[in-house]
Amino acid sequence: MQMQPDLLQEARRQAEICNACRYCEGYCSVFPALHAERAFADGDLTQLANLCHNCRGCYYACQYTAPHEFDLNLPQALANIRQDSWEELAFPRAAGKAFQKNGALIALVTVLGFALLFWAARALASVGGEGFYAVLSHNAMVAIFLPAFLFPLVSIGVSLRRYWRHVGAGPLRPGQVLAALRSAAQMKNLKGGHGDGCNFEDEDRCTHARRAVHQAVMYGFLLCFAATSVATVMHYVFGMPAPYGLFSVPKLLGIAGGLLLTVGCVEMIRLKLRADRHLGAVRAFGGELAFIGLLGFVAFSGLALYALGQTPAMPILLVLHLGAVLAFFLLTPFTKMAHGFYRLAALTVDAQRKG
Amino acid sequence: MTSDSPDIAIIGGGNAALCAAITAAEAGARVLILETAPKPYRGGNSRHTRNFRCMHHGPLGPLVDSYTEEEYLADLMKVTGGKTDEGLARLAIRSSEECLPWMQDHGVRFQPSLSGTLSLARTNAFFLGGGKSLVNAYYRTAERLGVQVEYEAAVTHLDLDDDRVTRIDYTQNGKSHSIAPKSVVVASGGFQADTDWLARAWGPAAKNFLIRGTPYNRGVVLADLLDQGIEQVGDPTQCHAVAIDGRAPKFDGGIVTRLDCVPFSIVVNKDAQRFYDEGEDVWPKRYAIWGRLVAAQPDQVGYVIIDAKSLELFMPSVFPPIKADTLEELADKMGLPADALVQTVAEFNNSCGDTSQFHPTELDGVSTTGLNPPKTNWARPITEPPFYGYSLRTGVTFTYLGLKVDGRAQCAIGNRPVRNLWAAGETMAGSILGQGYLAGFGMTIGTVFGRIAGKEAAAHANAT
Numbered sequence: 001m002q003m004q005p006d007l008l009q010e011a012r013r014q015a016e017i018c019n020a021c022r023y024c025e026g027y028c029s030v031f032p033a034l035h036a037e038r039a040f041a042d043g044d045l046t047q048l049a050n051l052c053h054n055c056r057g058c059y060y061a062c063q064y065t066a067p068h069e070f071d072l073n074l075p076q077a078l079a080n081i082r083q084d085s086w087e088e089l090a091f092p093r094a095a096g097k098a099f100q101k102n103g104a105l106i107a108l109v110t111v112l113g114f115a116l117l118f119w120a121a122r123a124l125a126s127v128g129g130e131g132f133y134a135v136l137s138h139n140a141m142v143a144i145f146l147p148a149f150l151f152p153l154v155s156i157g158v159s160l161r162r163y164w165r166h167v168g169a170g171p172l173r174p175g176q177v178l179a180a181l182r183s184a185a186q187m188k189n190l191k192g193g194h195g196d197g198c199n200f201e202d203e204d205r206c207t208h209a210r211r212a213v214h215q216a217v218m219y220g221f222l223l224c225f226a227a228t229s230v231a232t233v234m235h236y237v238f239g240m241p242a243p244y245g246l247f248s249v250p251k252l253l254g255i256a257g258g259l260l261l262t263v264g265c266v267e268m269i270r271l272k273l274r275a276d277r278h279l280g281a282v283r284a285f286g287g288e289l290a291f292i293g294l295l296g297f298v299a300f301s302g303l304a305l306y307a308l309g310q311t312p313a314m315p316i317l318l319v320l321h322l323g324a325v326l327a328f329f330l331l332t333p334f335t336k337m338a339h340g341f342y343r344l345a346a347l348t349v350d351a352q353r354k355g
Numbered sequence: 356m357t358s359d360s361p362d363i364a365i366i367g368g369g370n371a372a373l374c375a376a377i378t379a380a381e382a383g384a385r386v387l388i389l390e391t392a393p394k395p396y397r398g399g400n401s402r403h404t405r406n407f408r409c410m411h412h413g414p415l416g417p418l419v420d421s422y423t424e425e426e427y428l429a430d431l432m433k434v435t436g437g438k439t440d441e442g443l444a445r446l447a448i449r450s451s452e453e454c455l456p457w458m459q460d461h462g463v464r465f466q467p468s469l470s471g472t473l474s475l476a477r478t479n480a481f482f483l484g485g486g487k488s489l490v491n492a493y494y495r496t497a498e499r500l501g502v503q504v505e506y507e508a509a510v511t512h513l514d515l516d517d518d519r520v521t522r523i524d525y526t527q528n529g530k531s532h533s534i535a536p537k538s539v540v541v542a543s544g545g546f547q548a549d550t551d552w553l554a555r556a557w558g559p560a561a562k563n564f565l566i567r568g569t570p571y572n573r574g575v576v577l578a579d580l581l582d583q584g585i586e587q588v589g590d591p592t593q594c595h596a597v598a599i600d601g602r603a604p605k606f607d608g609g610i611v612t613r614l615d616c617v618p619f620s621i622v623v624n625k626d627a628q629r630f631y632d633e634g635e636d637v638w639p640k641r642y643a644i645w646g647r648l649v650a651a652q653p654d655q656v657g658y659v660i661i662d663a664k665s666l667e668l669f670m671p672s673v674f675p676p677i678k679a680d681t682l683e684e685l686a687d688k689m690g691l692p693a694d695a696l697v698q699t700v701a702e703f704n705n706s707c708g709d710t711s712q713f714h715p716t717e718l719d720g721v722s723t724t725g726l727n728p729p730k731t732n733w734a735r736p737i738t739e740p741p742f743y744g745y746s747l748r749t750g751v752t753f754t755y756l757g758l759k760v761d762g763r764a765q766c767a768i769g770n771r772p773v774r775n776l777w778a779a780g781e782t783m784a785g786s787i788l789g790q791g792y793l794a795g796f797g798m799t800i801g802t803v804f805g806r807i808a809g810k811e812a813a814a815h816a817n818a819t
Binding site for chain 1: 405487492613667
């Protein structure tokens with residue numbers, strides 16, 4: 001694995017200044033971990049970078065930001081390392097390099113997803129199916145989406161293994177994973193240490209906006225995922241195929257999740273447009289926005305499909321929704337979506353090192 | 356003269372100025388802050404601070420146990436050698452306890468004592484993010500209260516009519532302005548960033564000093580007021596100086612330039628000769644003395660020499676040490692005479708004795724014998740390559756000369772109070788501290804007297 005030496009060197013320079021200052025110790029998990037080291041190997045920097053949630057508290061508090069000659073911008077330095085690590089650790093690596101920073105390519109894959117589904121709907125037209133399955137048979141859906149679901153899992157599994165080796169982590173214990181899940185569940189690292197939230201959309205003003213929006217996206221996504229999982233179980237285990245009524249478990253989970261996810265993605269894009277881009281990985285901005293847009297579209301088209309499922313718009317909506325879902329699944333290891341997995345890994349390693 | 360003069364003008368933009376501005380604005384006054392620095396450098400030396408020394412009965416905020424008025428005063432008396440105004444010191448100490456919740460109410464957030472500073476967990480409340488985050492929080496609060504802030508507004512003159520300030524002149528973006536506020540608070544620090552003034556006071560050696568904090572504390576307002584006969588206090592020739600990394604920037608190097616390795620080293624001058632007992636006491640009690648010791652050496656520079664076994668005994672600092680496999684090579688890299696350094700180290704090594712009792716964090720009594728000057732603790736021979744070196748220079752923290760104030764933070768002229776002039780922070784800290792310094796006490800003075808000045812200035816403005 002060959003991470004960019006200039007990015008590593010810059011992050012190392014900044015980490016050494018931070019280690020001599022330590023004023024930011026209470027903000028997040030990064031600083032206690034940083035202060036425990038005297039020298040920073042590439043793996044150490046990668047771990048710190050993936051621990052950093054980009055809350056920016058340290059930047060606005062820093063006495064050494066530009067125009068000071070030390071020119072500290074730790075959120076940016078760590079964001080660059082983080083971004084680089086996601087590209088380098090991706091499996092296959094070329095896909096990480098291609099998509100992470102490239103919003104246009106993400107959009108292109110989404111359009112290809114639409115096209116594939118259109119083709120599938122025409123070529124593999126269902127015979128005698130009902131509802132959605134009249135557009136595309138259940139078996140055709142499974143044939144497309146099962147590999148599209150398993151591929152990212154395998155890919156991310158390989159990447160996390162690489163991450164584990166790169167940062168020099170020890171054997172995994174359940175308690176460490178639990179600690180990481182607890183932290184992620186509350187988004188503890190976006191609370192700012194004082195509980196007032198992070199500095200994002202309005203310079204040094206602390207708010208919970210980003211944390212709230214991130215929670216909406218995360219829990220929205222998890223609810224949608226749960227809806228699909230429950231539906232899968234209902235279909236295969238209990239022989240209860242879709243469509244499901246409004247008060248069924250898949251629908252209740254899916255509608256709640258879809259609303260949270262749609263609103264969360266729209267608000268996240270608005271926050272990102274207001275925030276200072278130079279405190280993040282500048283070159284990845286387009287890729288991030290495109291990914292959030294795709295995720296939001298998945299949610300929104302899912303809701304639209306439910307709302308207009310009994311109208312003539314249904315087939316086209318179904319194709320658009322499934323095309324977006326396909327693109328989303330396939331791109332998961334190579335877009336911002338991957339950050340959740342790396343973040344959990346970093347939090348787990350952090351719990352391990354805190355003992 | 357502008358017609359829209361504020362009720363109160365506050366000169367300066369650091370902790371004391373902000374505490375005064377917030378207090379005055381909450382009392383209903385229209386307040387203007389004239390900060391000479393541009394916005395990114397606002398806050399004076401406060402942006403480099405990290406804690407607030409606070410009296411307390413029982414746990415308070417991040418502080419554990421209790422810290423009584425008498426203990427606090429005793430600590431202060433010890434570091435100042437008794438050169439303390441006891442009345443004002445007790446006022447600052449006593450008021451500090453109510454300040455901490457006030458600070459929290461106005462946006463300041465605290466954190467537990469930083470790693471490496473556990474000894475301060477009882478006495479000093481650390482700001483989360485340090486002084487700049489405190490300054491940011493206060494600016495947010497002040498602006499919410501309607502305080503007007505002008506950056507790059509350099510006050511050049513205060514016009515006095517007998518015992519009253521009648522006019523403030525300042526320049527901003529090349530334009531001159533004059534205002535006539537009802538009350539004026541001076542909170543614009545000392546003069547240490549004016550190295551010409553420092554050199555006049557201390558001697559030409561001061562040109563080689565580094566200034567640890569803001570380049571904007573040039574003492575313009577202080578000089579203007581003293582020239583007009585406002586009462587002064589503090590030794591005009593003295594500054595608080597510590598030994599810091601010689602590679603630090605001329606200004607604004609702040610905390611990261613400190614070097615904690617002296618007790619584990621030998622320190623030589625540019626002729627590679629030792630000049631003081633490096634192991635006299637633990638470093639927090641000696642770093643200020645070393646500022647003066649280095650100032651007295653040729654070219655005002657010292658060189659710290661350690662070997663591999665001591666490298667990890669102290670907090671990492673911002674610049675990596677100079678590293679060499681032999682003492683000759685190290686001398687070369689540091690610009691020291693190699694023969695002399697080798698000889699100095701050999702003499703030192705030969706006078707070291709039993710080092711089995713070595714203990715890095717306690718006075719261990721591991722000393723040299725027959726060496727002049729001796730090293731009385733942590734004296735281990737420098738033998739294990741690679742060898743490491745740092746240069747040391749004098750870093751000025753603040754100056755003692757200032758405006759004399761009373762318990763209401765009011766300035767005086769000819770033994771009468773100036774009716775509408777108050778001072779807070781470093782610019783009047785000499786009223787309390789005659790010499791020496793106690794960690795976190797500068798922020799205590801700034802907060803306590805800033806609040807007093809704001810209250811008094813507002814009362815005066817509201818009554819006229």
